Amino acid sequence: xxxxxxxxxxxxxxxxxxxxxxxxxxxxxxxxxxxxxxxxxxxxxxxxxxxxxxxxxxxxxxxxxxxxxxxxxxxxxxxxxxxxxxxxxxxxxxxxxxxxxxxxxxxxxxxxxxxxxxxxxxxxxxxxxxxxxxxxxxxxxxxxxxxxxxxxxxxxxxxxxxxxxxxxxxxxxxxxxxxxxxxxxxxxxxxxxxxxxxxxxxxxxxxxxx
Amino acid sequence: xxxxxxxxxxxxxxxxxxxxxxxxxxxxxxxxxxxxxxxxxxxxxxxxxxxxxxxxxxxxxxxxxxxxxxxxxxxxxxxxxxxxxxxxxxxxxxxxxxxxxxxxxxxxxxxxxxxxxxxxxxxxxxxxxxxxxxxxxxxxxxxxxxxxxxxxxxxxxxxxxxxxxxxxxxxxxxxxxxxxxxxxxxxxxxxxxxxxxxxxxxxxxxxxxxxxxxxxxxxxxxxxxxxxxxxxxxxxxxxxxxxxxxxxxxxxxxx
Numbered sequence: 001x002x003x004x005x006x007x008x009x010x011x012x013x014x015x016x017x018x019x020x021x022x023x024x025x026x027x028x029x030x031x032x033x034x035x036x037x038x039x040x041x042x043x044x045x046x047x048x049x050x051x052x053x054x055x056x057x058x059x060x061x062x063x064x065x066x067x068x069x070x071x072x073x074x075x076x077x078x079x080x081x082x083x084x085x086x087x088x089x090x091x092x093x094x095x096x097x098x099x100x101x102x103x104x105x106x107x108x109x110x111x112x113x114x115x116x117x118x119x120x121x122x123x124x125x126x127x128x129x130x131x132x133x134x135x136x137x138x139x140x141x142x143x144x145x146x147x148x149x150x151x152x153x154x155x156x157x158x159x160x161x162x163x164x165x166x167x168x169x170x171x172x173x174x175x176x177x178x179x180x181x182x183x184x185x186x187x188x189x190x191x192x193x194x195x196x197x198x199x200x201x202x203x204x205x206x207x208x209x210x
Numbered sequence: 211x212x213x214x215x216x217x218x219x220x221x222x223x224x225x226x227x228x229x230x231x232x233x234x235x236x237x238x239x240x241x242x243x244x245x246x247x248x249x250x251x252x253x254x255x256x257x258x259x260x261x262x263x264x265x266x267x268x269x270x271x272x273x274x275x276x277x278x279x280x281x282x283x284x285x286x287x288x289x290x291x292x293x294x295x296x297x298x299x300x301x302x303x304x305x306x307x308x309x310x311x312x313x314x315x316x317x318x319x320x321x322x323x324x325x326x327x328x329x330x331x332x333x334x335x336x337x338x339x340x341x342x343x344x345x346x347x348x349x350x351x352x353x354x355x356x357x358x359x360x361x362x363x364x365x366x367x368x369x370x371x372x373x374x375x376x377x378x379x380x381x382x383x384x385x386x387x388x389x390x391x392x393x394x395x396x397x398x399x400x401x402x403x404x405x406x407x408x409x410x411x412x413x414x415x416x417x418x419x420x421x422x423x424x425x426x427x428x429x430x431x432x433x434x435x436x437x438x439x440x441x442x443x444x445x446x447x448x449x450x451x452x453x454x455x456x457x458x459x460x461x462x463x464x465x
Contacts (some may be wrong), residue, residue, distance in 0.1 A: 109300040113314040
């Protein structure tokens with residue numbers, strides 16, 4: 001679930017970051033602020049927004065129910081959406097700064113060497129920005145894994161269905177199941193440490209810049 | 211080989227306005243555009259390569275139209291077939307020397323080249339004597355070597371013209387002397403016309419056959435350097451004469 005949320009957040013984050021880095025348009029910085037909001041807002045506030053939007057009486061929720069008979073609230077899909085949105089700014093921010101860090105000269109050079117815009121992006125821009133994007137995606141994964149507030153608001157806590165690790169920890173402690181809590185905490189910590197170690201390993205530079 | 215250029219462009223940044231209006235033609239092997247920093251020569255080179263779009267005008271290379279505002283023609287950079295050497299060479303830092311040189315022939319999904327292209331990369335590695343560097347990365351080689359890689363990369367696509375943006379400014383003075391000789395040799399081997407911009411009088415004296423003077427966005431003179439009084443009877447550059455014309459163009463010396 002956290003993995004799926006990371007994939008969604010990464011694809012959207014990279015795309016939006018690329019647009020923001022490449023094009024100048026009116027209200028760009030406002031959009032930037034809105035896109036970064038989920039990381040600053042208290043998770044419960046974010047969850048409430050999502051509930052209002054995606055709920056049966058919310059504009060998106062009502063539309064989805066009317067046309068596709070889909071209800072997202074209290075489902076794992078809803079939890080994925082909540083986690084994606086919470087994790088999104090982490091990918092977006094780090095991708096945007098890495099895209100902006102790719103010198104225009106490299107892109108110009110490959111244009112002159114006969115490459116289309118898509119080729120320029122895939123062969124130059126993306127590989128050069130890759131480390132920053134990966135770092136963002138790793139953080140996003142860790143964040144999605146630990147998502148608590150927004151997920152709880154949108155998806156509730158149905159064991160085996162919409163219960164995330166951190167919610168399970170909370171409930172285990174509340175219920176006095178110390179052994180379960182210990183186990184879950186250790187698992188979470190190990191996964192998070194592994195993610196950070198892996199990201200450090202992948203991010204070790206293969207070549208020097210400049 | 212013939213280049214016809216007549217471009218107009220207008221820039222406004224902050225309170226500053228910059229007008230570029232450049233018109234010249236040339237058919238020499240090596241043409242040197244000389245001007246101070248900020249005179250618009252880099253901009254002109256980018257315009258020829260299609261990296262900047264002028265407001266109006268025409269660009270023709272060998273009577274092939276690359277840009278013509280009156281007919282709404284603007285050939286994209288990737289189809290202009292010009293070789294471009296950036297000031298600091300813009301070698302791709304994530305690709306090895308051989309991968310950099312082969313870049314123009316490489317497909318989106320694979321770094322491998324076809325047999326014919328692979329052989330041409332080998333040939334260029336030999337011509338530029340950088341065979342033993344082929345697996346190194348740009349950050350690990352010297353300035354002169356980077357320039358060779360940049361030239362080889364530009365030449366692989368068999369361009370109609372080489373555009374060089376202050377090719378020697380990133381090199382130390384002694385290396386410049388060697389690289390100028392090398393450039394002349396390359397020009398003869400590949401029989402490719404070169405358009406070079408510089409603010410170094412040495413480049414003008416050593417390389418120029420046609421000199422185009424640029425000042426504040428417009429052409430202030432075009433001089434044939436291949437004849438007297440700029441060459442002596444054995445074809446060597448007459449430096450005092452060349453210096454004189456550069457100084458008077460810069461407004462330092464009034465005749």
